[in-house]
Amino acid sequence: MAHPSAAHSLPPTPASTDNAAAARPSRVRWRIFAIIFALTVINLIDRVSLSIAMPTIGKEFDLSPSMQGLILSSFFWAYALLQIPGGWLIDRYGPRRVIGWSTGLWGLFQTLAAFATGGLSLLFARVALGAAEAPLFPSGGKLNSLWLAPGERSRGAVLMDCGGPLGVALGGLIIAYLIAVLGSWRIAFFVAGIATLAMAWLAWRYLRDDPALHPDVNAAELERINAGRNTSAAEAARQQLKGLGIAARSLTGMLLGRASWAMVFFGLLTWGPSYLAQARGFDIKGIGAATFIIFLCGAAGSLCGGFLCDALIRKGVRRGLAAKGLLTLSGLVALGAFMLLPTLHDAYAAVALLCLTAFFLMWGSLYWSFPALLAAPARVGLIGGVMNLAGSLGGILVPILVGVILQYLGGYAGVLGFFAGCSALFVAGTLLIGLDNNEVKDA
Secondary structure, three states, X not given: OOOHHHHHHOOOOHHHHHHHHHHOOOOHHHHHHHHHHHHHHHHHHHHHHHHHHHHHHHHHHOOOHHHHHHHHHHHHHHHHHOHHHHHHHHXXXXXXXXXXXXXXXXXXXXXXXXXXXXXXXXXHHHHHHHHHHOOHHHHHHHHHHHHOOHHHHHHHHHXXXXXXXXXXXXXXHHHHHHHHHHOOHHHHHHHHHHHHHHHHHHHHHHOOOOXXXXXXXXXXXXXXXXXXXXXXXXXXXXXXXOOOOOOHHHHHHHHHHHHHHHHHHHHXXXXXXXXXXXXXXXXXXXXXXXXXXXXXXXXXXXXXXXXXXHHHHHOOOOHHHHHHHHHHHHHHHHHHHHHHHHHOOOXXXXXXXXXXXXXXXXXXXXXXXXXXXXXXXXXXXHHHHHHHHHHHXXXXXXXXXXXXXXXXXOOOHXXXXXXXXXXXHHHHHHHHOOXXXXXXXXX
8 A cells, every 4th residue: 555645746637737827817917018129129120220331321311411311200290190080099999909900001012112213212101100100009019008908108118119229129130230241221221121121920829919819828917907996898999988088187298298308319319320430530341339228228128118117116116206216317317428429539438438328318118107107098099199299290390400400500509419418307297297196097
């Protein structure tokens, strides 16, 4: 007869193993955001491709600085115009359908940009690309509301948004390398477009608007997603609602803060390569390497800000103090860096300071947690679109303004002072946002 203690050494039965697995939440929600992360990486590679190639394209097409600024900003014209309609479509038809179609279209237009024959045709291709890319970030904000509990939304926001600076970093390195080795900016544009078309297929296959309808979500994960809600996020998002479903003060702060932040980020994105070439003397390979390092630091900063914010909240720090404190520090560091940068004479010291600036600046990714936290569930897509519209207007204005400043002042000192002022406005807008418990829509 076996000793009674032998029973403890028997392997678990299949039934007990299945029960244990069922008790652990599946992690589909993080795979969803991994796909959104990949989309944002490709999204920003597509955008930065023109900035990296602009010194070459400008010579090939004989473009003036003002015309270069116009082309660099043209992406944002349609991108901004379609933010609010795109947000409405997301709330009406769901993020999965909108992401699938928009990603396919922007892959097509990125590919067509490789065949531009002059400044005007390139401008038209960039306008079409901006129109197609418009719904991506508001869709990510909507998925944040549908798939994540309030205590996970800072991480979800930065997992989505950190793909932006990482895409800039990779795009700067890859596209600069292709131009240098192959002597063709057109090949770089074509490759980026094909990669985008492949991601459109993957997004359509895996994304779902309702976690309960995803075949890989188990009951434990569904319970975690809907913890603390009176109704599921998907059901709440289908409810009818009048108005915008957000406090006016918070909306004002979001718009001011996001627009000011975008002026700095997109200013670095569009004119940063030219600054490195003209003010710091880098060649095309040096521009690619410096851009890679700067925006890689930005991606790391984005992740750090989101995970740190959720960690502080879990430790008992009020959400408003945690998020607004981190964002205020972010803006103050950027302001100080832009004031210090003109005094640095060493090119590598300037790049190091830009790396530090990007690390803290990208804590601004926390803004993408605000639509899900502050807006009613049925308006998250729309509010995300309105917020992104503010950022897009900043993206429209800043390449033109920087081009004008350069043309009439003849140097980058005025540009850096302008970025310092934008950083101060970013702090002011952030402080207006209400993130106390009675203002947060956790349902």
